[in-house]
Structures are given as C-alpha cells and as structure tokens.
Amino acid sequence: MQDTLAKATQGAFKLALQMLGQLADAEDVLQDAVSIAIAHRSAPKSNSADFKPWFYRVVRNKSIDKLREQKRHRNDEFDDQVDLELDSNVAADPEQALQTTQLNLQVKSALMLLPDQQREIVLLKDYHQLSYLEIAEVLDIPKGTVMSALHRARLALKTLLTQTVGDNP
C-alpha cells in the first residue's frame, strides 16, 4: 500500500502547496491526510483507480481547514524558495533559465490572482492531469459542470496573462 500511497502523496503534496503556499503547512496537511487514508474505513484501496481523487479530496478539504484556521495570507518566502530551486535546475543555459523563470513567475502570478475555485480547477486539470470525472470527485461537483467551470477559469487565466504580458513587454 505504501508505494502507491507514496506516489499519490507527491502529487497531493503539490496540490496542498498550491493551495496553501507554504511548504511547512503542506507537509502538515499531508501528514493528516495520510493518517486519514490509513485509518478511514471507507477509504478506497490505494491500488484502486478511485484512490487518487479520494486522496486529493481529503488533501483539498484539509487545506481548506488549514486556511480557515490560520486566516493568514501567503508570503513571499515560498516563491523565493521555489524559484531558487528552479534556477539551479536550469542554470546550464542562463538565457533559457531566465525565460523559463519569467514565464513560470508570470503563470504563477496569474494563477494566484484567480479566485480559489478557478485556480483549483485549472491546476487539477492542467498540472495534475486529472480527468473531468476525477476533478468532479475531488471538488464534489457534478461532472457536467466541470467543463464549463474549467473553460471559464481558463478564459480568466488567459485574460490575466494577456494583461501581464501587456504590462511587461
């Protein structure tokens, strides 16, 4: 069970990180979510296809609890740390590294400006590569509304990115 759990844990950790913005908070949420996954009687088996969306849903709900509990804003520490790691990964080609970093920052900034629900749905589809059915399970919404909600979120992101590029030629 632990191997499959470990794979789902990395993706779920990033989801928590994307929602909370703090490494330490995301780790706390993961710890709680893994405990629930082990202890919860109605949890799907970790080797079944249902496990990933179920686990992501637990992580999402725990992250929302954490946000409510703390009621604090994200700070810049997270982005600095992430971007330092990115720089070290692509430092072999400085020009490409700069472009990648700038694009990365622009996309992340635009994502942060989206309302929470829109950011979640875009990230679940385009970053975590979940199917519409899985997204519906994670967000606890009907499958039929996923496509329209996702399209609205993408158009909003497109508008934000267009503005960002326009502001920083």
Next chain:
Amino acid sequence: MKNTRLCEHIGEQLSGFLDDELSQQENQRISVHLSQCESCTKTYEQLKQIQGAVSETFYPNMEQQKMNAVLQDLTSRRMFDFAWFAIVSGVLISIVFGVYHFWLDSNIPLYSKVVMSLIWGGGIGLFLTVLRQRLIISKTDKYNKVDL
C-alpha cells in the same frame, strides 16, 4: 476573421476538445469548425499554450526524507496509540478493582475508607483538571511550535 453563430455554441467545448473529453461526434464537429473559423482556432491555440505553461509550472517535491518520515511515522503512531490504549486500560481496570476491593474489605474501618477515598478522589480530580488545561493549551497555543 470569420465569426459564425456556431462560435457562441462552441464555447466550453473548446476546453473539452483540448482535454479529449468529448464524444467522437462532438470532437468531429469541433474539428471541422476549427478548420473554418480563425477566431476559435486562435482561442484554441492560446488555451493550448496556457495549458502547456501551467503543466510546466515548477513546484518542489516533498523532500524524500520527510515523505518517508510521514509514511513510516504511521506505523509507529499506530503502535504508540495501541501502547497508550493498553496502559490506560490496565490502569483503569486496576483502579476499578482496587476501589471495589477497598470498599468491600471488612477489616478497614468506614472512616478510613471515606478519608482515603477523599484524598485519592481529590488527587485524581486535581490531576484531571491540570491534564485538561494542558490539553486545551497544547491545542490552542499558537506559539507551541515556536522553537526558542
């Protein structure tokens, strides 16, 4: 730029087409429309670019050491819970039996039973009060994770 009434109906299905979530018939319809409509093709290409950019956004993995700790910690936590359960059960059973035999022992005078019960009852009461306060503090103290 050709903009037909069909564009208004395509809307969200552009995303469905991009994600390969449409039926074969719908896919074909969108595909034919895109080959004829410059405006929708442009939107589709932009959405595709954004999708690519989001998928390549960098977020760090959880450190392997920490993840191992989280996963391994569960086994030890289960054992920890079980150990506590065993200890608390043992102590409770001992107390119940102790009190039962103490009160039924005819060799001990009644005043001694009452005094001893008051002293032990008071002691246990104080212990539970302090324990309760400590538990409340440990759950609500926002500085309890601060390393001094």
